[in-house]
Amino acid sequence: MAFQDLLNQAGSMGRYQILQMAFLLICNVVVTPHTILENFTAAIPGHRCWVHILDNDTVSDSDSGTLSQDDLLRISIPLDSNLRPDKCRRFVQPQWHLLHLNGTFSNVTEPDTEPCVDGWVYDQSTFLSTTVTEVWEETNLHMCFTSNGHHWDLCSFGSHLLHLLLTSLPERVIEWTSPKFKALVTTLTMCAYSFGSIVMAGLAFAFRNWHHLQLVMSVPIFFFLIPTRWMSESARWLIVNNKPQKGLQELRKVACRNGVKNSGDALTMEVVRTTMREELEATQTKTSLSDLFRTPNLRKRVFLLCLLRFSTAISFFGFSIHLQHLKSNVFLMQCLYSSVSIPVCVAAVFLLNHIGRRISQLFFCFLFGITILATVFVPEGMQTLRVVLITLAGANSAVMTSNNIIHSQELLPTVIRARALGVIGTAGNVGAAVAPVLMTLTMYSASLPWIIYGVISILAGFVPLLLPETKNKPLPDSIQDVENEWKGSRHTNEEGAIIKVTPF
Template sequence: MAFQDLLDQVGALGRFQILQMVFLCISNLVVYPHILLENFTAASPGHRCWVHVLDNDTVSANGTGILSQDALLRISIPLDSNLRPEKCRRFIHPQWQLLPLNGTFFNMSERDIEPCVDGWVYDQSSFPSTIVTKLAIADTCAAFAPTFAIYCVLRILAGCSTMTILTNTTMLFVEWTEPRLQAMAIAMTICAACVGQMTLGGLAFAIRDWHTLQLVVSVPLFVFFLFSRCLAESARWLIITNKPEEGLRVLRKAAHRNGRKNAGEALTMEVLRSTMQEELEAAQKKLSVRDLFRTPILRRRIYFASFVRFASYMPFFGLILHLQHMGSNVFLFQVIFGMVNLPASYIAFLALNHMGRRVSQMLFMSVLGISILTTTFLPEEMQTLRVILSTLGVGVSSAAVMCSSAHGNELLPTVIRATAMGILGLAGSIGAALAPLLMILTIYSPHLPWIMYGAFPILACLVVLLLPETRNQPLPDSIQDVEKERKGPRKAKKEDTFMKVTQF
């Protein structure tokens, strides 16, 4: 924890940190839309089976062409329970007896119906082209992928890169600032992502073709790649991983940009080694993933923080990846959700600073679970209230994710924080991946996926109680710093007892 003394000398929030934050925020703004891109590139437009009498331009239904499209649709596509045309089934033969108005409610036998053996016809009023309407995919690489399988592989690689960038951004923010500013730094990363979310909604509204949209959001990444060399590595991480010379060089660079040249010149290798002697000795041993689970306190923190991350990401992505379940105007919902996340991030920042990490997470998680469960059992006729509660759920879920990110970074030691955050990120990614897969459960009950989205955050509230509070506490640099948690209360207790006896 001695690194904080060095950071105070070179400046914990000066021009150096501000420039870093600006670059990382813009990076988040550009990267985050790739997580939500499938809301538009993979949107499932309205569709029905292709039928001979409707979609074959060379054939007329009755030789005279006097029947309307609605009439032809009536005799070709059966109605579902809501009296709307089925999306994936059609009549084997035209049902002429359904032409009279009083024939709408005929009970048809399953023997008269078949699946879409000749493909589908898609409504192109909102999306002229999405990956759902192609099998041959013609985006930078994904836009030109020749097959759907290659497109999926490229999107998986993009997803891995996107989550790595977002995780590294948060760690760099945290490791270059003092404890009282860490919540603010993380709030800035979330706000930048929210702006990216709103930007995506506007771009998708203006660019309906998915190939062009994918290119527009991908090409700017090359520009930021060229400027990424200006980004400084975490000096804290360099020192803890036994690279003190490089860490010293970056610290001097920070002191110079912050206008503290004298402090930079006074910062020598001898000063660094004497200040962080214990951490440098611990850095002589190379650590692996196994070391995360060898000591009891760190192991417990990893397990509990991973579950909290899983339980916060699942409903978050369950809401923002299912815009079509909330209404037809997915572009407006994308912008609204991004706008709601901005004040939600500010509220989370205030809560983290005034109520602490644990209470903030419990508050937002419980409100998230309750809002989702309430929306689940509201009748569909109350669409306005459903949208309001869903929007509230998105805002609260964003606040919960921010609290989980702040708390998770502060629970883990610098020496292995990147690896540990990778595990927490993996837990979050599993929750994000399960979010759309849970929709398969609608075959048993339409409410079941949403019940699970609401239940897990409430369970996470109980798990958060098992984690320590970290507000305004210095970051642990080594595993030993974490394990000292067990000895701390005992030592304090003995000192208190000694003081009482002496005073007596």
């Protein structure tokens, strides 16, 4: 943890960190909204079976008489359990007698129905086209449950690849700042994400064709790869990976940009080797992925962080990518909860710095879960209350994710942090993949997936309590730092017990 002394000499929050942070925030505005872009590109519009008498342009008025569209729909499409036109079936023959039943179905033989063999008709009042409708038409397949479809093209693949590359930038910024600014940096990153989501909602409202929206959202990402070549590599990472000379060069470069005078005299190879002696000795043994699980304390941290990321990812993505299923205006809800997320994230900085990482995560995980559960049980007629609850849930999801990222980065040693975050990120990706699968449970109950999302979030809030507090503590540089911290805390507890017993 001695690197903090070197960083203080180069400047832990100067012009370099501010410029680096500004670049990161701009990247986040453009890049991170892609995680929830499928709310618009893969939306499932209202739809029904194509029927000859209703949708064939060659059918003349004389063929259907003077019947209205509603009458033609009634005789062509059966009603589902909610007394709405069925999305997956149609009558084999027009049921003319239904026009004269006046709402009573007694003593009427159940008419024969069939699947949508001729395709579907989609409601284009909200979206002109989505990946879901395109896949259905191309493959002649239809999923009669409310799960999001996934359709990849070259532009989408490229943007997601660049998204993975650019999302590694926050770790660089975190390692160049002092402990008291880490919460601020990560929170500002989430604020940028929220602002980007607002911009995305506006663009989605303007571009209703998914091809156009995907293009508008993806093309700008490619231009952000160019400035990354001028960003400094993490000196902390270089030193603990046995590259002290390159680490020293990066430290001097940052000191120069921060306007630190005589940095060449204060930052020398001798100073680096003396300050980071233990860390450099540890580099003689190369680290591997298996090192994450060899020592007890680090193994415990990685396991708990994986469990936390997996659980929160299920709840976060379950909520974020299924806004359309909450039966509210998806454009309005995306804009509302992203707008509220910004002041909530700023307020969360003070909470993080006053009550710590663990209690903050417990609080926001609980609040997120409770608001989701409350949304499920509020009647659809109370639309205003539902909008308020959805907005609060969205704001809480952003803060919950921010707190999780901060705690993960502060608990892992620099020498193996990238690998550890990769493992934890994989656990989060598995959770993100599980989230839409749970939506298939709507076949049994429309509320069941949302209840699961809420309960998982509440249970996940207890996991951070099993991890150490990291508020205002320096980042651990080596695996030994993590183990020494554990032993040190045990020694302190034992010493405290002895002191209490001695007077007696």
